[in-house]
Amino acid sequence: MSIRKSIRKQYLKFLDREPELDDLDFYCTELESGRITLDDLILIIKNSDEYHKLPKSKIYENDSSEIETYNDIRIKGKTLSSGYRNSEERYNEIYKFCKKFNRPISVLDLGAAEGYFTFRLSEDFPGVFVAVESNPQRKLLELCIKNNNQNILLLDKQMNLKHLKNLKEVQHFDVVLALNVIHHFDEPFQDVLDTLISMCSFCFMEHPNSLEDNSTKNSHRLKTEKMNFEKFKPQLLNKNESGLGNSVNQKLERNMWLLQNTKSKTIDRGWRGTSKYRDQFGLDAEIKIQSDFNEINVNYGLRNEKRNWIQGVDLRTFLEYNGVYPTTEKIINLIDELEIDNAQDLGPHNLILNGKKLFLIDQNDKLDDVNTKEKLKDFLKQSGLL
Numbered sequence: 001m002s003i004r005k006s007i008r009k010q011y012l013k014f015l016d017r018e019p020e021l022d023d024l025d026f027y028c029t030e031l032e033s034g035r036i037t038l039d040d041l042i043l044i045i046k047n048s049d050e051y052h053k054l055p056k057s058k059i060y061e062n063d064s065s066e067i068e069t070y071n072d073i074r075i076k077g078k079t080l081s082s083g084y085r086n087s088e089e090r091y092n093e094i095y096k097f098c099k100k101f102n103r104p105i106s107v108l109d110l111g112a113a114e115g116y117f118t119f120r121l122s123e124d125f126p127g128v129f130v131a132v133e134s135n136p137q138r139k140l141l142e143l144c145i146k147n148n149n150q151n152i153l154l155l156d157k158q159m160n161l162k163h164l165k166n167l168k169e170v171q172h173f174d175v176v177l178a179l180n181v182i183h184h185f186d187e188p189f190q191d192v193l194d195t196l197i198s199m200c201s202f203c204f205m206e207h208p209n210s211l212e213d214n215s216t217k218n219s220h221r222l223k224t225e226k227m228n229f230e231k232f233k234p235q236l237l238n239k240n241e242s243g244l245g246n247s248v249n250q251k252l253e254r255n256m257w258l259l260q261n262t263k264s265k266t267i268d269r270g271w272r273g274t275s276k277y278r279d280q281f282g283l284d285a286e287i288k289i290q291s292d293f294n295e296i297n298v299n300y301g302l303r304n305e306k307r308n309w310i311q312g313v314d315l316r317t318f319l320e321y322n323g324v325y326p327t328t329e330k331i332i333n334l335i336d337e338l339e340i341d342n343a344q345d346l347g348p349h350n351l352i353l354n355g356k357k358l359f360l361i362d363q364n365d366k367l368d369d370v371n372t373k374e375k376l377k378d379f380l381k382q383s384g385l386l
């Protein structure tokens, strides 16, 4: 791992934020010259005021308490072994619904575990399928490499509410799968659900039964934190046994819901580090997403431009959220393979990754310093992202 990448890793781990470019430059020189070691840097961070002020529950490390295979293991269209939850009946509901789309779709599978739903969707539908999973015991990167599907992205990230809110501001998905994951969050379940719905058009949500015992994570909160689905036109799809804990607990059923975002869908800023369109250009300046089962397009509002939404995740967001599949090697190849005539602004937020290819957008806004493939790679390395 490059020095810049490992500095960035410590910032994310202990301060839960990206490092400033100046700090990256500074610590890179310190480490390269041998004036400090990586352990010294960790000590410096841990002695900082910023670290002390952070609520410690907000600093996430891998939760490795669950080790049993949750989902069935699926390789190249074949189910090789079974998980302890029944995934097939749940998938059938998702499949039936996704069949309604007459166009490619984008799906975010939050807490994808062994990736069963991501793999099945990617086999059955055109589009882009983004799995989020950070528990190494799920071996999801290995499974992605074995499956070798070109329409899958994997983010190796333990999300918190802030990460989800930041993601909402720059991304939109047709469908979010929030299956048995919201109860893992430290923040209020309702806030997590509201944020997930705001970044998509439809959300499949499965949540533990409030009667489940402490073999279920945060079971005490399930009893007190009731969620309100009414505003999302809830549709109960099916009920599935928890499969967890003692024989009584295993039989308790969890409801799977289809929920809808009934509000306007927007992209609120160009990328994480820049100001919101609303603050820059006034009320109603967000980019509007207009979508139905036949088409999805973006209406810029600010300028007279309406175009098809390109399914995928912009390269900046992919790397900032610890995108690990496609692998770094593949990403560098995709950058090298870009066919570019007269690029104006090759900032990574202007490149949309769909797993197979990078697509350029917004080349007529401004002339940026980063306007060649080499400069883009240098910029990503400088930022500790590559």
Ligand SMILES: C[S@@+](CC[C@H](N)C(=O)[O-])C[C@H]1O[C@@H](n2cnc3c(N)ncnc32)[C@H](O)[C@@H]1O
Pocket (backbone or CB within 6 Å): 063, 070, 071, 085, 087, 110, 111, 112, 113, 114, 132, 133, 134, 135, 138, 157, 158, 159, 160, 178, 179, 180, 181, 184, 185, 206
């Ligand atoms: C109970 S499993 C559910 C798996 C799958 N969604 C399903 O329903 O079949 C929850 C998974 O979510 C992951 N997870 C929990 N909290 C997460 C978070 N904040 N960000 C990303 N993944 C998370 C865990 O590592 C675990 O693999």
